[in-house]
Amino acid sequence: MTRQPLRLAILEAERVLAAAGVASPRTDAELLAAHLLGVERTKLMMVPLVDPPVVRELEELVRRRAKRVPLQHLTGTAHLGGVTLNVGPGVFVPRPETELLLAWGLALLEGVESPTVVDLCSGSGALALAVAHARPDAAVYAVEVGPAALSWVRRNADQQVAAGDTPIRLYAGDVTDPTLLMDLDGTVDLVLCNPPYVPEGTPVPPEVRDHDPHEAVFGGRDGLDVVRHVVGCAARLLRPGGGVAIEHDDTHGGSVPALLSARRVLTDVEDHTDLAGRPRFATARRAQPQS
Structure with missing residues (x-):
């Protein structure tokens, strides 16, 4: 299983959210990734590679956020x-x-x-x-x-x-x-x-x-x-x-x-x-x- 760069997954998430009209696509993409990984947003740079299942989970969260489900409903907090x-x-x-x-x-x-x-x-x-x-x-x-x-x-x-x-x-x-x-x-x-x-x-x-x-x-x-x-x-x-x-x-x-x-x-x-x-x-x- 080849690990994938988290940075690229976040860039794609930002693109999808921006296209959906989300007001802060980069911030939301990073917050969703941080929630999924269980780390602070400021620590994302310390997770350069992630497994493909993590990318798929992020894609699913981004899909729901692109449908304008509130970010806080997705993170629960x-x-x-x-x-x-x-x-x-x-x-x-x-x-x-x-x-x-x-x-x-x-x-x-x-x-x-x-x-x-x-x-x-x-x-x-x-x-x-x-x-x-x-x-x-x-x-x-x-x-x-x-x-x-x-x-x-x-x-x-x-x-x-x-x-x-x-x-x-x-x-x-x-x-x-x-x-x-x-x-x-x-x-x-x-x-x-x-x-x-x-x-x-x-x-x-x-x-x-x-x-x-x-x-x-x-x-x-x-x-x-x-x-x-x-x-x-x-x-x-x-x-x-x-x-x-x-x-x-x-x-x-x-x-x-x-x-x-x-x-x-x-x-x-x-x-x-x-x-x-x-x-x-x-x-x-x-x-x-x-x-």
């Missing part, structure tokens, strides 16, 4: 804040842009001992688990309504506990419920949320259209159906000085800050851009009581 998450059909795949929202939240918690954190619309549990990983002293609540997504959160939470992280507290709940987590009213240091926010009818890539749950992506006609409830829930949950960060569509750079500003108890409203300079998430603080 996604990453956020130093945490590796299991993902697949039935749950929203975390995006790199959410790292910025996470960083804002963790910065807010600096100097706060044993903070209480709530992750609304938790999906795979990405934000909740990333906070628990970074702040083992935190009490972290993850709220999710979708049965399929809840099963992914439980799996990820169990994995993180096995890895030594602090357990999170998982709630099957709907952010539109005005009694959600009522026992925490006025006590929460940080509320994070990556809700469904894409306006209905907006064209999205096949990976999103065909594989992310529709209810985790689209937020009604203007994309704000769920966000409006998130703002109200956060205003109720936060303690004075506590903060909220809500990811949003790049068309919401004015509307989400306006929703936050409309709540008299919220102050210091700001909008933040992603690495491409697009409006991406809005933040606010719960006002301190007047002395």
Whole structure:
């Protein structure tokens, strides 16, 4: 059995993915090869030759990726804040842009001992688990309504506990419920949320259209159906000085800050851009009581 150069297999994979319209064909080809070989992407150069069965397996993964199956569904994992998450059909795949929202939240918690954190619309549990990983002293609540997504959160939470992280507290709940987590009213240091926010009818890539749950992506006609409830829930949950960060569509750079500003108890409203300079998430603080 003649071994074959991995470099040539990756070049062919890149060609196939580029022809299929995949946005980052070289990166995806290398990540699929690294997944298959069980090595870091940066270590691929240390595997110059592979057996023909490995090439065939890579070709099969590339064929599926060329059909726009999400890369993360093929590898089975996604990453956020130093945490590796299991993902697949039935749950929203975390995006790199959410790292910025996470960083804002963790910065807010600096100097706060044993903070209480709530992750609304938790999906795979990405934000909740990333906070628990970074702040083992935190009490972290993850709220999710979708049965399929809840099963992914439980799996990820169990994995993180096995890895030594602090357990999170998982709630099957709907952010539109005005009694959600009522026992925490006025006590929460940080509320994070990556809700469904894409306006209905907006064209999205096949990976999103065909594989992310529709209810985790689209937020009604203007994309704000769920966000409006998130703002109200956060205003109720936060303690004075506590903060909220809500990811949003790049068309919401004015509307989400306006929703936050409309709540008299919220102050210091700001909008933040992603690495491409697009409006991406809005933040606010719960006002301190007047002395």
